[in-house]
Amino acid sequence: MTKKKKPKKQKDIHDQLLNRRREWRLDMPLKAEIKGKLPNGENFSETTTIDNISSGGAYFGLNARITIDTKLNLTIDIPSKLTDGKKTKLSLSGSTVRMEKTDSKKKKLNIAVHFNKKYKFLD
Amino acid sequence: MKKNKSKASEKKIKVLVYCPSDLILSGIIKALEKGPEINIIGIEKSTIDSLLNSIKADNPDVIVFSNTDPLPNIKEVCKAIKDITGDKKKSKLMLIGNIPPQEEIVGLMNSGVRGYFDLNEPSGQLADATRSIYREEIWLPRDKMSSIMDRIISVVGRDLKEKTLDQLTPTEFKVLRHIGQGKSNEQIANEMFISKNTVRSHIKSIYAKLGTHSRLQLALYAINSALF
The missing domain is CATH 3.40.50.2300 (Response regulator)
Structure with a gap:
């Protein structure tokens, strides 16, 4: 008995041309606290606003001068409208995969973070 | 001249x-x-x-x-x-x-x-x-031209669908909100007076409608819906 080879599923043109990301990025201006370590080993904590986010990663501006592959922890306040007034936070962690300079006047760097699969809700 | x-x-x-x-x-x-x-x-x-x-x-x-x-x-x-x-x-x-x-x-x-x-x-x-x-x-x-336009329309249509929660039923939307609050399937079942299997079934349907397999992505959809 020889196994029949399954025909390769052709990639959707949509995936090929328009969106190669696995999950949709949502443009959410959410306040987030970012924690991590600077290249010199010092801990830092900074509050910023998320530009966009998906379960795969997030993109935001940061003043801290970190490097690629820095481990970061993001804590996002969940809007009270969703939690009926209860203070809940979403904690995510990941590593930096890309950094881009913003315009010359601002010191911030735009940071792209790839999440690992660990996340938790904090009350 | x-x-x-x-x-x-x-x-x-x-x-x-x-x-x-x-x-x-x-x-x-x-x-x-x-x-x-x-x-x-x-x-x-x-x-x-x-x-x-x-x-x-x-x-x-x-x-x-x-x-x-x-x-x-x-x-x-x-x-x-x-x-x-x-x-x-x-x-x-x-x-x-x-x-x-x-x-x-x-x-x-x-x-x-x-x-x-x-x-x-x-x-x-x-x-x-x-x-x-x-x-x-x-x-x-x-x-x-017509077949290309059909293709573009289907892609754009899909794009819009991916980004909206309009396609969820009211019950599915409630389940999504609970996910956005960080609740487990058991907690959702208790709060909505339905079985865990029904919760699972709703979540499966939401996954299919939003084109995702990630519970975190569902939570983000719920957070996004509360922002605007």
Whole structure:
């Protein structure tokens, strides 16, 4: 008995041309606290606003001068409208995969973070 | 009289033709000459590099690119031409050949092609096609245009669907909100007075509707819905 080879599923043109990301990025201006370590080993904590986010990663501006592959922890306040007034936070962690300079006047760097699969809700 | 003459020459469309085949090239030139305002400023028959150099030097309004053999790197060639001409927004690229499948056409247009002239189209239309490209319009064979539009509509429709929660039922939306609050399936079942299996079934349906398999992504959708 020889196994029949399954025909390769052709990639959707949509995936090929328009969106190669696995999950949709949502443009959410959410306040987030970012924690991590600077290249010199010092801990830092900074509050910023998320530009966009998906379960795969997030993109935001940061003043801290970190490097690629820095481990970061993001804590996002969940809007009270969703939690009926209860203070809940979403904690995510990941590593930096890309950094881009913003315009010359601002010191911030735009940071792209790839999440690992660990996340938790904090009350 | 002189002024009119110079005005007329200003209106001429500068066309650069690339075609390695002498036979097809003579047909292209004959067809383009039917357009009195078309001025063939150059003909390239050798390599892609020489074509790119001619584009840089002559700055044509329209580039007519014909290649009898299918080029495996045609998209890269189109992108290179787009890079040279893109900023000036002057030179436009039209391919001539046997029309490829619609997916390939969409890919080519993404790489900078503005028109595709099928070899089976009447030669008299080549001048019209060139004029259209010059006017920053798109030229595609009529029968392919509808299938490409169908494709675009389905993609755009899917895109919009992905981003909205309108397709969820009220119960599914409630389940989504609970997920956004960080609740487990058991907690959701207790709060909504339904079984855990029903919760699972709702979540499965939400996953399918939102095109995801990640509970975190669902939570983010819920957070997003609470923001706006």
